[in-house]
């Protein structure tokens with residue numbers, strides 16, 4: 001989805017590259033799709049307080065390095081994270097300003113077909129991912145928006161709509177005017 005959004009030319013926000021201990025899939029590039037690291041390196045990053053959030057997902061660590069997110073936010077840019085639910089709830093606890101979009105497949109059979117079609121995972125991994133997806137769907141209630149990923153182009157459009165609307169929230173626009181009009 002990150003790739004699909006990026007391909008629309010939506011460059012007014014920045015994409016965080018996650019760190020993972022998962023092995024690269026065919027075609028995935030280190031530093032583009034993920035930072036692929038060893039378990040030891042990942043755990044050292046956790047110990048050093050360098051992760052905004054992290055979680056284990058189907059036997060591997062995944063996490064968001066803090067440095068890039070902070071630097072990008074400091075430049076006044078939004079950052080887009082594509083992460084699973086446990087990590088998202090850590091961000092929820094630490095970043096009150098963040099917006100949470102739950103991207104969901106139309107149904108679990110379709111998800112299974114897609115994962116089989118991708119041809120990158122063994123059947124036991126696919127089954128673990130489906131089981132995980134059931135638990136994740138239960139977590140949807142903790143999110144702000146739900147986007148059904150039926151057609152990629154439509155899902156991208158829905159996400160863009162959310163981003164545009166969120167930027168129009170009074171709480172985000174008002175600070176500029178407060179500066180302009182000063183205190184009473």
Ligand SMILES: Nc1ncnc2c1ncn2[C@@H]1O[C@H](COP(=O)(O)OP(=O)(O)OP(=O)(O)O)[C@@H](O)[C@H]1O
Nearest residue numbers: 001002082114115117118119149150151152153155
């Ligand atoms: N709307 C869609 N229609 C058809 N195929 C899709 C759609 N969305 C995703 N897929 C395909 O389904 C497979 C799994 O998608 P999924 O989104 O889970 O993978 P992903 O983009 O690698 O993200 P994740 O990191 O969440 O696994 C991929 O091969 C992806 O290309």
Ligand SMILES: Nc1nc2c(ncn2[C@@H]2O[C@H](COP(=O)(O)O)[C@@H](O)[C@H]2O)c(=O)[nH]1
Nearest residue numbers: 018019054055057062063064082083084087
């Ligand atoms: N908590 C985090 N989850 C992440 C991060 N980067 C990706 N993910 C999620 O992991 C699963 C599996 O990804 P895959 O590439 O192996 O298919 C998926 O739900 C991703 O969204 C992260 O930095 N933190």
